[in-house]
Amino acid sequence: MTLDQTKAEALREMLAELRRLAALPLERGQTLPPHAYTSPELYEWEVERIFRREWLCVARAEEIPQPGSYLRLDVLGTPLVITRDEEGELHALSRVCRHRFMDLLPPETVPEQGCLKRLTCPYHTWTYRLNGQYAGQLAGAPLMQRVDFDQAGCRLPAHRVEVWNGFVMLNLDPGAAPAAPELHELDLRLSGHNIADWVSVHTQTWEGVPANWKVAVENGSENYHHMGTHAATLEPVLPGRDTEVHECDGRWFTMFTPLSDPERDDTGPGRHPRSDQGPRPGMLIAGIFPQFVLALLPDSAVSIRWLPTGPATHDTRITAMVPPGVPDTPGFEEQMVGIRAQIARIQEEDLVAARGVQRGLASHPAPSNGRFSHLERPLWQFQRYLAERLL
Structure with missing residues (x-):
């Protein structure tokens, strides 16, 4: 058997195991096998079947606030720029010049975001339009008059983009179905929060x-680990054991963790009934597979976006948001010091867990599949999502 045949057989075996796991009920659910987190072959399959076909959350729309605004992105090795035209519409364009493949917005010399009238290649000064239906169209190519060159037919490749609750969703697949219908039920669950209008502060x-x-996605999709990983930060105020994981299936999930009750009876599994009939304060978590989680509190929210960079590496981007007007309230800057420190501390705790899990996955002999708690229902659901996309 050749090396390529061996790799293909290993991938088939992993997909067969995924099929088996996805068919199990939650009560008998098991984790993915270790090689599902280390295999280069499975990673390449995931990139092709999920990340190059799925709607990915890549930014907040407010990061491209006005006509001429741009935001530089790199998604799975694809250099992109998000722009806003004079009608307020967003466009996702390739950042690769159609002449000699130069990055139009090289990070060595150009800020990650800003405002400009046209994209100008710094190599040979070819320029591209950003207005409306002509976004990405070549506008000028100096000294190309003496060669046979169709300037009118030269254009930067464009990718599909939608805005969902203020988040920019990108799809690299031109044939993908729209994002909105699949997320309609999630919209209903979030409708009372008006997060589309919230502003990013960090x-x-x-x-x-x-x-x-x-x-990383599995870690961010359950609060069971609060009692261990976040024992001194989140667990005292948002006890993981109290999390209510909602019944749902498909691409998104939600769960709710009430704030700690000072009158809680710690000798038993429950809490004393509330004396009022108002909504319980707590944290609502909404996740959209494959790479986005929103943790929503009454007065603030944190969004987390993950993007893979290889079989055993990824990038994490965390954004804190608050309702409109909050940044203008007295003392907010002082509050931000604490917010930034808290986000960094909690993420560092999660990084310890992520690194530790990855080391465990690579150990020899390989560990066996683990079992799910009822609090890990979103991970069981994630397996079913993976099976639908990969098989």
Whole structure:
């Protein structure tokens, strides 16, 4: 058997195991096998069947606030720029010049975001339009008059983009169905929060995290680990054991963790009934597979986006948001110091977990499949999502 045949057989075996696991009920659910988090062959299959075909959350629309605004992105090795035209519409364009493949917005010399009238290649000054239906169209190519060159037919490739609750969703597949219908039920669950109007107040990125992307997504899709990983930060105020995971299936999930009740009877599994009939304060988590989670509190929210960068590495980008007007309230800047520190501390705790899990996955002999708690229902659902996309 050749090396390519051996790799193909290994991939078939992993997909067969995924099929078996996805068919199990939650009560008998098991984790994916270790090689599902380390295999280069499975990773390439995931990139092709999921990340190059699925709607991915890549930004907040407010990051491209006005006509001429741009935001530079790199998605799975694809250099992109999101722009806004004079009608307020967003466009996702390739950043690769059609002449000699130069990055139109090289990070060595150009800010990640800003405002410009046209894209101008810094190599040979070819320029591209950004207005409306002509976005990406070549506008000028100096000294090309003496050669046979169809300037009118030269255009930057464009990719599909939608805005969902203020988040920019990108799809690299021109034939993909729209994002909105699949997320309609989730919209209903989030409708009372009006997060489309919320404003970002802090963003931080961790690049090259040494763990498979699924390790990070699974960690962010359950609160069971609060009692261990976040014992001194989240668990005292948002006890993982109290999380209510909602019944749902498909691409998205939600769960709710009430804030800690000071009158809780710690000798028993429940809490004393509330004396009022108002909504319970707590944290609503909404996740959209394959790479997005939103943790929503009454007065703030944190969104987390993961993008794989290899079989055992990924990038994490976390954004804190608050309702409109909150940044203008007295004392908000002082509050932000605490918000930034808290986000960094919790993420560092999660990084310890992610790195530790990845080391465990690579150990020899390979560990056997684990079992799911009822609090890990979204991970069981994630397996079913993976099976639908990969098989």
